Amino acid sequence: MKPVIITSVSEMIKVSRSIKTSIGLVPTMGFLHEGHLSLVKRAKQETETVVVSIYVNPSQFAPNEDLDKYPRSFKRDIQLLAELDVDYVFFPDKREMYPEGYKTWITVEKISRILCGKSRLTHFRGVTTIVTKLMNLVNADFMFMGEKDYQQIVILEQMIKDLNFKTRIVRCPLIREKDGIAMSSRNKYLSSQQHEDALCLYKSLLMAQEKYEEGLTDSAEIIIQMKKLIERCNGVVDYIEVVDPNSLQAISNLLKGCRILVAVKIGKTRLIDNIEIN
């Protein structure tokens, strides 16, 4: 059945406060792919009422980034969500979310300044702020997020813990295309040659896992080899880091359960990926 579409903040509050069951939130920027849909399916399994938000949040884009050209497909998104029996879609506009005179921002120190936060200075401030607004508006008990945006999940978990929000994050696995590329709305920007090149992110991560299994644990050495592989495929490395999965701090030796995170530019498109080392 088609979900109920809510476009105003006041209506979203009215609806969410009248729901007596558990509420699951899946925050998205639309242009839904299998990655998003896997979150929705998980939400349907684990909560009684599911709200999917579709909002391309301007505050997490820097002025030089792709806000204006970010892909949109609202009609198709609704069809996909209807097939999954989603109850509500929250689809506000900018005036609803950031009315004139808007002034409030949430910052998670340190872990917002590393990795993606180094090149995207205000990105995570935009994410933490919009997610807080959505959690409050939807009165969410659970929020379903993919490990594709690994740093984002760690930052939001820290915020929820620090500020004592009731919402709990349910981490869901990263979903890949058959060829291995991590699902992302930004893959749409890639030409077919660039798509081919972009496979290097995952390939470099798989290579790291292999090297680890062969006994190589030195982070610096593995990063050098990953960089070479990525550059051979015309990728420009923003960062490759081996980190502790909880603190996101760089670690000098790979060990079971650590994460390797990469950000790479393929042409003008910046892509991220990560794996857990096992």
Place this chain on the structure above:
Amino acid sequence: MKPVIITSVSEMIKVSRSIKTSIGLVPTMGFLHEGHLSLVKRAKQETETVVVSIYVNPSQFAPNEDLDKYPRSFKRDIQLLAELDVDYVFFPDKREMYPEGYKTWITVEKISRILCGKSRLTHFRGVTTIVTKLMNLVNADFMFMGEKDYQQIVILEQMIKDLNFKTRIVRCPLIREKDGIAMSSRNKYLSSQQHEDALCLYKSLLMAQEKYEEGLTDSAEIIIQMKKLIERCNGVVDYIEVVDPNSLQAISNLLKGCRILVAVKIGKTRLIDNIEIN
């Protein structure tokens, strides 16, 4: 009846989530006076379950401020709250509120940087952050705050609106001693001579009201006269400002409904006061 005293975050969450009635929160730093008690009485009138928090929040004190010597009187506070039939007192310690690795802060731009924010740079960031934590932990429907801390109320209202929190602030009037001094835990720092001197804050505000009634509306002129009065009483002016009551922006002419806010040092003690011009 003696209130139930809760000292841990986990217990506060458990209790607040089990309450099925409306919940009123009165956030305090303890050392309760009639000002606080007027908030509690109002909360008792308007909500079914009342939680008073007592927590001297370190993050709203700068290193050079009076955190360590801030007056405390927990036993007496509990007696006073028992007389008012308060249901719960939330009395956490610093480890509960800011555990190791704490990283998250809420900032309300612009209006946190003026007035008291000019000399107390991180004060309001500490206030917005702790109040968010308390609202979440107590699951508060209403929060009762005094207009003594006028800038604080405006900042918190802005934050609640911007982040779409469900809690509503109930503004309560500033309460004065018989001699006119605004009630404040910091009045305890004053010697009897200083207490006498400190009456100049309210006297200067009353003078402004009188001048306004006589037809003087020029903010600059009124501020000069107020400053003279305060300095005659050994007060050192931090600021005197005539402001729009909603935006807190300085206005050049007094008009009905505007606020005059003052901050004055009497000896080492910094005091604030304000009135609405009518």
